[in-house]
Amino acid sequence: QVQLVQSGAEVKKPGSSVKVSCKVSGGTFSTYIITWLRQAPGQGPEWMGRIIPYLSVTNYAQKFQGRVTLTADRSTGTAYMEVSSLRSEDTAIYYCAKSERSDWYFDPWGQGTLVTVSS
Amino acid sequence: QSALTQPASVSGSPGQSITISCTGTSSDIGDYNYVSWYQQHPGKAPKLLIYDVTNRPSGVFNRFSGSKSGNTASLTISGLQAEDEADYFCSSYISSNTLYFVFGTGTRVTVL
Numbered sequence: 285q286v287q288l289v290q291s292g293a294e295v296k297k298p299g300s301s302v303k304v305s306c307k308v309s310g311g312t313f314s315t316y317i318i319t320w321l322r323q324a325p326g327q328g329p330e331w332m333g334r335i336i337p338y339l340s341v342t343n344y345a346q347k348f349q350g351r352v353t354l355t356a357d358r359s360t361g362t363a364y365m366e367v368s369s370l371r372s373e374d375t376a377i378y379y380c381a382k383s384e385r386s387d388w389y390f391d392p393w394g395q396g397t398l399v400t401v402s403s
Numbered sequence: 404q405s406a407l408t409q410p411a412s413v414s415g416s417p418g419q420s421i422t423i424s425c426t427g428t429s430s431d432i433g434d435y436n437y438v439s440w441y442q443q444h445p446g447k448a449p450k451l452l453i454y455d456v457t458n459r460p461s462g463v464f465n466r467f468s469g470s471k472s473g474n475t476a477s478l479t480i481s482g483l484q485a486e487d488e489a490d491y492f493c494s495s496y497i498s499s500n501t502l503y504f505v506f507g508t509g510t511r512v513t514v515l
Contacts, residue, residue, distance in 0.1 A: 319504075328492045329441075329449065333503040346501030379448060380474055388437035388496050391451035391460060 286311035288380050288394035298369050302367040304397045306380035313361035314338045319356060321345045322363045322376040329379070335363060344360040351360055370401045406441040407507035408433070408438055413454055416484045421466040423510045425493035433474040437496035440469055441476045444489045453478060454490075480512070488514045 286317045291305040306318060319334040337356040344352060349357035353366045362363035363380055408426040415421040425432070425440075432438055435486045441449035453462055453469035456476065466481045476495070480487055493507040 321506075328506040329494075329508045330506065336446075337486065341432070343503060351404070387454070388435075389436070389439035389451060389454040389494070390449075391454075393448040396448050 286382060288290055288392060290380060290394040290397045293398040293400070293403065298371055298401055298403055300370050301340075301366060301368040302370060302399050304378050304380075304399070306363045306365070306394050306396060308361045308363070308382065311339070311382075313356075315385065317330055317385065317387070318354075318356065318363040319365075319381045319383060320352075320378065320388060321381060322374075322378045323396075324373075324376045332365070334383075337363070367399075370399075372401050375399065376402045404460070405505075407495060407505055409491075409493060409507040409510045411508070412511045413515055415480075416515045417485065419483050421483060422491075422513065423478045423480075423491055423509045423512070425495075426492065427476075427495055427505070429474060430499065431474075431495040431497040432471065432476050434498055436471070436484055437498045438469065438471055438476040439446045439494045440467075440476075441492045442487075442489050443487065444490065449492060452471050479485060483514055485514050488512055 287309050289307050294302050317336050320332045321329045321331045332348050335354040341378045342354045356363045381393040416491050436456050440453040443449045452467050456471045468479045470477050491510045497505045
């Protein structure tokens with residue numbers, strides 16, 4: 285059974301950066317697509333971007349282009365998301381989720397990482 | 404790109420059936436059979452319930468079913484149970500230069 289385990293909660297100052305990790309276990313990391321999403325309080329999830337490690341390809345939602353960087357370490361089966369120039373509106377729970385090559389859905393999801401941006 | 408539109412809340416008694424709608428546009432739901440539904444209990448991560456409009460992953464009860472007509476997708480829960488009380492979100496692939504997937508606004512299901 286594939287599991288995605290994310291790093292712990294973070295509290296950051298406005299203008300700083302945060303890097304969240306997502307370790308994949310129980311499957312073949314190199315065949316997966318790892319998507320990053322976020323969910324603000326009381327709202328639906330928001331698609332931020334995805335990384336296809338076996339192709340070294342990344343795609344970003346235009347809203348996050350230039351401020352979000354997705355990377356992956358195939359040797360450890362871990363994906364990373366870094367968000368820079370943080371502002372209060374970035375306060376949310378950030379999730380990673382897995383897809384297979386021909387999937388158009390996300391299953392499973394990591395447990396989520398709360399990022400709080402506050403001065 | 405706006406979020407897909409869902410009713411804020413739907414309620415029903417145990418054993419009843421309820422349907423949650425998810426309205427998009429001809430660029431997302433109307434153009435692709437890539438609609439998925441997720442269930443989210445408080446403080447938990449979303450869990451996949453339905454994919455590709457009508458398909459259920461293994462382990463998901465057949466009380467959950469999906470459908471689509473035009474720009475609107477629907478999730479039906481038959482034989483409502485107490486543990487079905489949760490938030491539900493739809494999602495669709497979208498034909499856009501700026502975004503790949505769009506999610507719904509979410510529906511809180513209450514079991515009376």
